[in-house]
Amino acid sequence: MIQSDPGIDMDLILRARGGDRDSSTTLARWAEKKVYPYLYRITLDYHLAQDLCQDTLVEMARFLPRLTLEQPGDLRAWLYKTALSKVQHHYRRRRHRTTEALSSSERANLEARMACIDPASAALERQDLVQERVARPLGLGSMTVAFGFWAPCGGLQSTIEDFARLAIGIMDGALVTTDTLYQQVWRRHSDLWRGYGLGWFVQNEGTEELTVRHGGLTALTCSQIALKPRRKNAVVLFAGTKGGDPYPDMMRLDQDASRLAQDLLALLK
Numbered sequence: 001m002i003q004s005d006p007g008i009d010m011d012l013i014l015r016a017r018g019g020d021r022d023s024s025t026t027l028a029r030w031a032e033k034k035v036y037p038y039l040y041r042i043t044l045d046y047h048l049a050q051d052l053c054q055d056t057l058v059e060m061a062r063f064l065p066r067l068t069l070e071q072p073g074d075l076r077a078w079l080y081k082t083a084l085s086k087v088q089h090h091y092r093r094r095r096h097r098t099t100e101a102l103s104s105s106e107r108a109n110l111e112a113r114m115a116c117i118d119p120a121s122a123a124l125e126r127q128d129l130v131q132e133r134v135a136r137p138l139g140l141g142s143m144t145v146a147f148g149f150w151a152p153c154g155g156l157q158s159t160i161e162d163f164a165r166l167a168i169g170i171m172d173g174a175l176v177t178t179d180t181l182y183q184q185v186w187r188r189h190s191d192l193w194r195g196y197g198l199g200w201f202v203q204n205e206g207t208e209e210l211t212v213r214h215g216g217l218t219a220l221t222c223s224q225i226a227l228k229p230r231r232k233n234a235v236v237l238f239a240g241t242k243g244g245d246p247y248p249d250m251m252r253l254d255q256d257a258s259r260l261a262q263d264l265l266a267l268l269k
Contacts, residue, residue, distance in 0.1 A: 167234035224261040
């Protein structure tokens with residue numbers, strides 16, 4: 001557990017508990033910078049993240065005098081837990097409103113189907129699939145499926161060395177034939193984001209300089225993989241936030257990492 005937190009200390013928290021207005025304002029601003037990017041990465045909804053962030057700050061003001069806190073990191077952990085509960089409550093309530101509009105038979109069918117969805121079991125099924133189709137064929141001992149509220153849908157977690165081996169395996173056609181890659185996967189199917197294939201951003205299609213890339217981010221980390229498959233060049237880049245805190249602007253960090261990966265790839269001959 002992190003013992004200190006830049007910007008606040010226990011003295012500030014105690015003063016806020018005691019009703020000091022300036023300390024309360026400073027603490028609320030600090031909490032907002034922590035909670036909002038966390039909520040945005042979960043919801044991907046600017047306005048919803050703002051609303052839930054405000055709800056979380058109200059809860060902090062209400063419960064702060066009663067919280068057992070030994071260090072600033074305890075308050076940060078409480079904020080994330082409370083924010084997550086706000087998200088869960090919001091979606092449960094929205095699901096309830098949706099099912100109210102259904103007929104009794106439709107509602108029963110939907111509830112029966114949703115009752116069968118076990119996130120942990122689904123993750124284990126994906127894990128088996130990844131191990132069978134990707135990790136074992138390429139000898140990627142560290143690769144697992146990421147799951148939990150931090151993880152993107154279908155996300156993988158591994159070491160950067162194994163991701164580099166994955167990049168090589170993809171370019172060599174070890175997982176999907178090169179014909180399928182060039183004719184379907186790495187072919188532009190949409191003009192969104194200056195060209196998007198099947199799961200890959202595509203540039204310079206139909207040339208020797210064909211470049212494909214993909215990335216992902218959570219509230220704490222981001223990653224990029226960029227390939228020039230015809231030249232057998234690849235860049236894999238991982239970036240993390242300082243001190244394990246959510247970055248104030250994860251989208252900007254993701255964009256910076258994407259540009260850096262492409263710049264590094266351009267230097268390879």
